[in-house]
Amino acid sequence: MEVSNRGGSQSTLPAVNIEPVTPPKEPDSVSTISGLSEVPSDIIIKSRIKYGTRWSACKGLIMEYSKNTTIHGIRYLVELHRPFYEKLYWFIVLVLSVYLAISLIWATYLKWQDTPVILGFDETLVPVHNIPFPTITICPEIKMERNVFDFPNMSSNIWEEIQNFGKFENYKNFSDIDMERFMATLHICEFDVVRRFAKFLPKDIRPDITQTLVDISISKNVTGPFCKWNGRFYFCHKIFAFVPTDEGICYQFNGLQAKDMYRNVSDLNYYDAEVVDFNNFFDPDLPRYNNITGNWSLDNGYVKQGYNSYPQRTVFSSARNGFFAYLQGLEHNFEYACRTFKQGYKVFLTSPESVPVTTGNYILVPHGDEVMVSVLPHYVISTENLHDFSPEKRQCYFNDERYLRYFRFYSQSNCQVECLTNFTISKCGCAKFWMPKPNEVPVCNVEDIDCYVSAESELSILIQNQTVQALMDPSMKIICDCMPACTSLDYNVEISSARYDFAKTIQAFRERYEYTDSLGSRLSVYFKEHQFTAIKRTVLFSVATLIANWGGILGLFMGISSLSLIELVYFFSVRLFDNLRKRRQTKKRLMKLEAGHES
Known part of the structure; x- marks a missing residue:
């Protein structure tokens, strides 16, 4: 470009070419630019993001994130001016931290998967009046009244005929009632006895087994002449109910009625329809109980029930306020053709909502013994937040989780x-x-x-x-x-026994007894303590606990918090979108400048 001088002289200036402004080219390496360490890293990062290639822009975004992230150690790996040996050092440290964090997180996850629930002692003692007194099921080994049905004599005659003729044609002309009673009794005899007779008996006789066994059983007031409950005397037949079990017909105290235990009483072959009335007691001088109101369930306990409740409960732990029964066996009823040589009573203690499983543990009360049973409840409760876990993880069922076709309560x-x-x-x-x-x-x-x-x-x-x-x-x-049920009630027992000679007791009191062949036994059941410690099933590792543990581990080894994760999402979503938008705007502006220069 030449500039003229109006004074007549002319000077020549060097020519200056005006070019459009272009962004600086990104250096391939730090060493190709002199004094790059003096250039702020923010300018280099922004230059890469705005003007660099796609790969260079990605590296710029990663560098921008590492420079601003709250996760410890990452910034040292990608800083532009950081020496190689420092980056190697921080790389090793980060790898070790990540390994330890993942190992501990995996261990806590496995613990949460395998053992999310823990059993421990409840914080407070539970008084015994908060739970029902155990249901007591007494199964005598004497199954029939010999004056009503003589099984040993009839079985001997039938077996004699089978041995003589190889079959049974009823030459003794036993009545249909006797045959029904014999066939019904076989259901509670030893299996060897059943196998001996079963194939020879007629197939067309189908007795009402349970009702027949009730008809030939010894009456309640003979087996239990008198009882005592909560300090009051009762005739035992007033508080006992017949209940069929695998042991035959047993006597039950403090059990739920069939309508309260089973969904449909028509599912039962037999149930004792006589309702136990605890207002009928032996001692007329004692005041009557209040009427029973409200209800009870294992999950909710007693609801709106007073001292006289259903099922029955007691406040004190003494033997005086427990259950006592005088049990007698008459020697003329002893028989060894059906059952074993063991005589006495099998006693089962269960929670009222459960049926007694006679294959389980029982207390043996022999004839001529006094047995004292001290009861310590084993009460397990569960917190409601256990519903968040599957039954397989907590190893129990809530009542609303496992439906039983025949029973109202799950146990x-x-x-x-x-x-x-x-x-x-x-x-x-x-x-x-x-x-x-x-x-x-x-x-x-x-x-x-x-x-x-x-x-x-x-x-x-x-x-x-x-x-x-x-x-x-x-x-x-x-x-x-x-x-097991998540809320369950069982009864642990301690047993002590001693010999009891009823005949000498009667003699000492100078009295006479109506039965001359009676062998008496005494059974006492009572709570050992006024209060007991319940077992509480609680959550050891909830989801909140799991997240807190993970957060603590990540914070300890890497300084990660929930905001760090939000920050990571922000940089590679919102910030990435914003950088892409700015790159498109910059590209359009440069294309306009180049187009104007060419024209």
């Missing part, structure tokens, strides 16, 4: 009885006389005894095998799957 024993019932029905096409069943299912007859005995053994073996297999294969499903 482990009720589940086992229902499972055995269903298995017996599917295998034999009938149910045992004491089992709940649908109306269309018949009661097993004598010829079916071998089948239902085999079914019970087969079910037991099947559950054992599946339980062992489940230890190796967690996906293995166990038949029935009768886990």
Whole structure:
């Protein structure tokens, strides 16, 4: 460009070319630019993001994130002016921190998966009046009144005929009632006795087994002349109810009525319709109890019930305020043709909502003994937040989680009885006389005894095998799957006994007794303490606890918080979108400048 001088002289200036402004080219390496360490890293990062290639822009975004993130250590890996050996040092430190953090997080996750629930002691003591007194089921080994039905004599005559003729044609002309009683009694005899007679007996006689066993059993007031409960005397037959079990007909104290235990009483082959009335007591000088109101359930406890409650409870732990029964066996009723040589009573203590499983533990009360049973409740409660976990994780069922067809309440024993019932029905096409069943299912007859005995053994073996297999294969499903109830009540016992000579006791009191062959026994059941410690099933690792543990681990090893994760999402979503928008605007502006220069 030349500039003229109006004064006549002319000077020449160097030519200057005006070019459009272009962004500085990104250096390939720091060493290619002199004094790059003096250039602020923010300018280099922004230059890469705005003007660099796509790969360079990605690196710029990562550098921008690492420069601003709150996660410790990352910024040292990608800083432009950081020496290589420092980056290597921080890389090793970060890898080690990440490894330790992941290892601990995985360990806490496994613990949350495997053991999210813990059993511990409740913070406060539970008074015994908060729970019902145990349901006491007394099963005498004497199953029949010999004056009503003489099983030993009849079985001896039938067996003699079978041995002489190889079959049974009823040459003694036993009545149909006697035959029904004999065939009904076989259901509670030893299996060897059943196997001896079953194949020879007529198939067309189908007795009402439970009712027949009730008819030939010894009456309540003979087995239990008098009882005592909560300091009051009762005639035992006033507070006992007949209940059919696998042991035959037993006497039960403080059990729920059939309508309160079963969903439909028509599912039962027999139930004692006589309602126990605790206002009928022996001592007329004692004031009457208040009427029973309200209700009770294992989950909710007693609701609006006073001192006289259903089921019964007691306030004190002394033997005076427990249950006492004088039990007697008459020697003329002893027999050894049906049952074993063991004589006395089997006593089962259960929670009122559960049926007694006679294959479980029992207390043996021999004739001529006094047995004192001190009870310590085993009460397990569960917190409501356990619903967040599956039953397999917490190893229990809430009452609203496991539906039972026959029972209103879920308990482990009720589940086992229902499972055995269903298995017996599917295998034999009938149910045992004491089992709940649908109306269309018949009661097993004598010829079916071998089948239902085999079914019970087969079910037991099947559950054992599946339980062992489940230890190796967690996906293995166990038949029935009768886990404990999340709220359960059992009774641990301590037993002491001594000899009791009823005849000498009567002699000492200078009295006479109506039975000359009576062998007396005394049974006392009472709570050991006024209060007891309940077991509480609580959450060891909830989701909140798991997240808190993870946060603590990540904060300890990497300084990560919830905001760090939000920051990560922000940089690679909102910030990335904003950078892409600015790159497009810059590209358009440069394209306009280049177009104007060419024109």
